[in-house]
Amino acid sequence: MNKPRIFVAGHKGLVGSAIVRVLERQGGADIVTRSRAELELTDQAQVREFFRSERIDQVYLAAAKVGGIHANNTYPAEFIYDNMMVQANVVHEAWKSGVQKLLFLGSSCIYPRLAGQPIREEYLMSGALEPTNEPYAMAKIAGIKLCESYNRQYGTDYRSVMPTNLYGPGDNYHPENSHVIPALIRRFHVAKVNAAPEVVIWGSGRPMREFLYVDDMAEASVHVMQLDRETYGANTDPMNSHINVGTGQDVTIAELAGLVGKVVGYQGSIVFDASKPDGTPRKLLDVAKLRGLGWSAKTTLADGLGSAYGAFRATLDER
Ligand SMILES: NC(=O)C1=CN([C@@H]2O[C@H](COP(=O)(O)OP(=O)(O)OC[C@H]3O[C@@H](n4cnc5c(N)ncnc54)[C@H](OP(=O)(O)O)[C@@H]3O)[C@@H](O)[C@H]2O)C=CC1
């Protein structure tokens, strides 16, 4: 019996690398990966050639143009173009080559800026999006509809999960373009090493965010992908098929800053730069659908931050 050949697109990234770890631990599959230099996913001809030459059975689509609030607000054209091209190429060429199962990773930013909390899957497109990441959100909404449309017209089994904010080993620590947790881990660490008197946090500190450790996200992704089609179909609406993935708990950015400072061992003070955007005031996901499908997050924020900081320090030791 041939092992299934599973393509993990974006395998070097935060989520992609965690998905590879889960699949390797499970065993029983041939995991296919390509670096961006080997396969530029915005290039339709390269993606077509890849799927034509490789016998791929399943795809985890964890490749995307990703970044925090500043990056989204600064590079809107790249966020909408790159993500629409990557998902359109991968979904279309996967279908053309006969790939039956695919998992698309969207984002919690697809929901209206002022959606009711916690946010249920059916709140999609019920109001205006958050301006700081609207292009990225539009691309992700299109990705969900792309999968649903191929399922309806061609009978594919392409599934979508909507992660909340993620963090953990393999994160992007870019000083400007990263998400809040890697940004604060780096900033508090540098402040501790330099005995700086204060650390600046962007915005008011009042927004609330839900944070899921990336290894939990990878477990949830494999869990959803491996649900049999009947179970998945019985619990999702083909026209509203995405599934939220989160912890069901959130904290203010000010509380998060305090937690990161404690984990890093920083003794100075925290100040807030109100000139920076807050973004969506809150985006806590309702995770009842996924819980009903047999999965819940395991890693607490305190434990996750400790592991993430350890992974960050390990990258410094490697230099
Ligand atoms: N991180 C988070 O907080 C959240 C992430 N998500 C979603 O999860 C998924 C994974 O995100 P995450 O792991 O954080 O992102 P990362 O940026 O860590 O990883 C993305 C990976 O995709 C690759 N990639 C990007 N564009 C291309 C391209 N055009 N061709 C080939 N490879 C490409 C990158 O390669 P390279 O580095 O060489 O460019 C990188 O290895 C994405 O769909 C994202 O939208 C959703 C919600 C929250």
Ligand SMILES: C[C@H]1O[C@H](OP(=O)(O)OP(=O)(O)OC[C@H]2O[C@@H](n3cnc4c(=O)[nH]c(N)nc43)[C@H](O)[C@@H]2O)[C@@H](O)[C@@H](O)C1=O
């Ligand atoms: C996953 C999600 O991620 C993004 O949305 P976001 O959650 O707003 O992103 P963020 O993590 O960058 O910020 C969260 C909050 O934290 C505050 N904040 C404080 N200090 C820093 C700081 O130093 N860096 C950053 N990045 N934020 C900071 C910041 O002001 C904001 O209030 C989009 O990509 C969106 O499309 C998306 O999918």
